[in-house]
Amino acid sequence: MKNTTTSLRIQRLVKTLATLHTFWVLVILLLLCIGFSIITPPGTFLSVINFKSLAADSSQLIILTIGAAYLLISAGIDLSTGSSLVLNTVLTLKVMIWLSSVTSVTIAIIFGVLFAALFGIVIGIINGLLVTKLRIPSFIATLGTMGATLGFARLASKGTNVPGVPKELMHFINTEIFGLPLIAYIALFLVILASIVLKYTRFGLHTIAVGSNMESARRAGIRVEYTQIIVYALMGLMVGIVAIIDLGRFGVASIAAHTTDNLQAIAGAVIGGTSLFGGRGSILGAAVGAFIPSVLRNGFIILGLQPFWQEVAVAFVLLAAVYFDQWRREQMQKIESQMSTAPLEEPSASSD
Amino acid sequence: MMETDIRELEKVQNAVLKAKNIVKRFGHVQALGGVDFELKRGEVVALVGDNGAGKSTLIKCFSGVYQADEGEIEIDGVPVKINSPMESRYYGVETVFQDLSLAPDVSVAANVFLGREIERHGILGKIGFLDYPEMQKRADKFIREVGVNLPSVEIPAESLSGGQRQAVAIARARAWASKVLLLDEPTASLGVRQTEIVLDIIKASKDRGMGIVVISHDLPSVLKIADRVVVLRLGKVAGNFQAESVTYADVVSAMLGKEFKA
Numbered sequence: 001m002k003n004t005t006t007s008l009r010i011q012r013l014v015k016t017l018a019t020l021h022t023f024w025v026l027v028i029l030l031l032l033c034i035g036f037s038i039i040t041p042p043g044t045f046l047s048v049i050n051f052k053s054l055a056a057d058s059s060q061l062i063i064l065t066i067g068a069a070y071l072l073i074s075a076g077i078d079l080s081t082g083s084s085l086v087l088n089t090v091l092t093l094k095v096m097i098w099l100s101s102v103t104s105v106t107i108a109i110i111f112g113v114l115f116a117a118l119f120g121i122v123i124g125i126i127n128g129l130l131v132t133k134l135r136i137p138s139f140i141a142t143l144g145t146m147g148a149t150l151g152f153a154r155l156a157s158k159g160t161n162v163p164g165v166p167k168e169l170m171h172f173i174n175t176e177i178f179g180l181p182l183i184a185y186i187a188l189f190l191v192i193l194a195s196i197v198l199k200y201t202r203f204g205l206h207t208i209a210v211g212s213n214m215e216s217a218r219r220a221g222i223r224v225e226y227t228q229i230i231v232y233a234l235m236g237l238m239v240g241i242v243a244i245i246d247l248g249r250f251g252v253a254s255i256a257a258h259t260t261d262n263l264q265a266i267a268g269a270v271i272g273g274t275s276l277f278g279g280r281g282s283i284l285g286a287a288v289g290a291f292i293p294s295v296l297r298n299g300f301i302i303l304g305l306q307p308f309w310q311e312v313a314v315a316f317v318l319l320a321a322v323y324f325d326q327w328r329r330e331q332m333q334k335i336e337s338q339m340s341t342a343p344l345e346e347p348s349a350s351s352d
Numbered sequence: 353m354m355e356t357d358i359r360e361l362e363k364v365q366n367a368v369l370k371a372k373n374i375v376k377r378f379g380h381v382q383a384l385g386g387v388d389f390e391l392k393r394g395e396v397v398a399l400v401g402d403n404g405a406g407k408s409t410l411i412k413c414f415s416g417v418y419q420a421d422e423g424e425i426e427i428d429g430v431p432v433k434i435n436s437p438m439e440s441r442y443y444g445v446e447t448v449f450q451d452l453s454l455a456p457d458v459s460v461a462a463n464v465f466l467g468r469e470i471e472r473h474g475i476l477g478k479i480g481f482l483d484y485p486e487m488q489k490r491a492d493k494f495i496r497e498v499g500v501n502l503p504s505v506e507i508p509a510e511s512l513s514g515g516q517r518q519a520v521a522i523a524r525a526r527a528w529a530s531k532v533l534l535l536d537e538p539t540a541s542l543g544v545r546q547t548e549i550v551l552d553i554i555k556a557s558k559d560r561g562m563g564i565v566v567i568s569h570d571l572p573s574v575l576k577i578a579d580r581v582v583v584l585r586l587g588k589v590a591g592n593f594q595a596e597s598v599t600y601a602d603v604v605s606a607m608l609g610k611e612f613k614a
Binding site for chain 1 (some may be wrong): 415417436437438441449451453454455456457458462466467468469471479480481482484510557
């Protein structure tokens with residue numbers, strides 16, 4: 001009987017830990033916002049304009065974080081996100097500029113969007129193939145593509161920012177609906193969609209199973225490599241979507257931006273409760289987690305601090321989040337070893 | 353004389369799993385050096401041997417985790433090539449691996465249906481949406497059928513005790529197996545009463561006509577249910593005994609490599 005209550009208590013503990021996690025991230029986020037509201041001059045951090053800008057900034061990162069969370073859940077990682085985003089913006093813009101010189105701007109934008117998505121997916125598939133077919137550890141494989149894509153971006157742009165985003169795209173991306181930027185709705189839609197796919201579809205289950213125990217997944221007949229490649233491609237698609245948003249928001253393919261987007265996306269996912277060791281994670285949590293790097297950057301800029309401080313802060317937050325994840329795993333293992341002698345049968349009366 | 357011949361013929365016809373001259377090498381190491389093996393319908397064979405004798409390797413050749421370098425495998429009299437776990441399952445062969453092969457973060461129900469999920473009806477099912485309530489209902493039934501009550505099949509496998517995990521792995525294999533059940537150390541790390549439950553499951557599956565191979569170090573337990581004991585030593589068959597007439601001494605001497613004389 002004692003063991004039965006232990007086992008039930010553990011299940012409750014697991015549940016509360018999971019729900020608590022997102023709750024605590026929300027609390028920290030709120031505290032950050034309150035803190036920044038107090039220490040910044042009135043009407044700066046706490047203002048409608050800043051709130052909109054924050055929503056737009058966060059939306060971009062949230063979309064990348066969705067991809068990062070899927071990858072981490074499948075026990076993969078992508079360090080090339082930021083660099084391939086830069087390359088994507090440069091190439092997409094070049095394609096758009098060239099197309100608008102030969103056809104109409106509308107067609108140029110449509111094909112530009114398709115190109116961005118397709119190019120993102122191709123880079124993702126390359127990452128996936130490096131990891132699955134060449135069996136290069138994901139950390140090193142995507143470190144390689146990170147270097148290569150950044151190099152290509154600098155080559156293609158000759159090392160300077162590329163201007164000339166069609167005004168029509170900028171107008172469209174900066175549209176507001178009910179006082180919120182369009183891209184916030186795009187991000188929200190993608191978060192909900194990704195959440196549903198992870199929870200209720202075969203692909204979602206296979207992603208979790210591959211990250212949870214690759215060998216078991218393989219023995220169960222799951223196409224492990226295929227699943228991994230699709231998850232990398234998904235990350236690439238997110239990069240493509242963000243590339244279009246970025247071009248539309250800033251009107252320029254910026255060569256120096258996004259260098260730490262990879263870290264920020266991973267940090268957002270891990271802060272939101274996604275495990276670096278695969279098998280566990282929540283898209284909703286990751287989306288909430290992604291606000292923390294965004295709010296830090298926003299607050300630091302308003303405070304007049306060098307925005308580079310944000311990078312330092314995000315790095316520390318990431319380390320803390322990973323440490324917490326590890327600590328949680330260790331606690332679980334301790335509990336597990338304690339209950340390895342629990343009975344095979346649970347008296348049905350005790351189940352609630 | 354005629355009668356025994358017919359009986360022999362029947363036995364051959366009834367072989368649900370038959371392997372001839374199975375050879376498996378890992379680099380320069382020969383793990384299996386020409387193993388002949390036969391399993392009949394409704395028969396429980398205990399596969400025993402010292403560590404490294406090749407028991408798990410042989411089972412993994414049957415379950416498709418490894419591919420034999422040489423030799424032939426027949427299932428129900430039909431020669432087959434088992435290239436993957438998927439293929440072995442297609443032939444009605446299910447395996448409980450020593451590590452249980454569960455995804456710890458995935459729910460018990462999803463573990464039971466992993467790789468053969470039930471889709472929802474209609475258009476949602478077509479695009480990959482799964483019928484979790486139905487899978488939970490059936491997984492719950494599968495697990496109850498092996499005489500175990502779990503508080504819920506919705507909790508992740510890692511929150512189960514060692515015995516409960518073993519029960520889930522066995523319930524899964526039993527539910528899907530139509531011909532052969534391969535069990536690698538199914539009673540390892542189980543208590544006395546839990547072991548009894550596992551042995552009961554094996555007996556019940558045998559009565560349903562399943563051919564069952566059990567690898568176990570727990571000789572006393574396994575002899576209670578086995579019809580035959582096959583001893584492997586250094587990748588070769590070192591003994592093949594009828595369980596009713598065998599003694600521990602016979603088995604142990606075969607395991608240790610002393611010549612056995614009837």
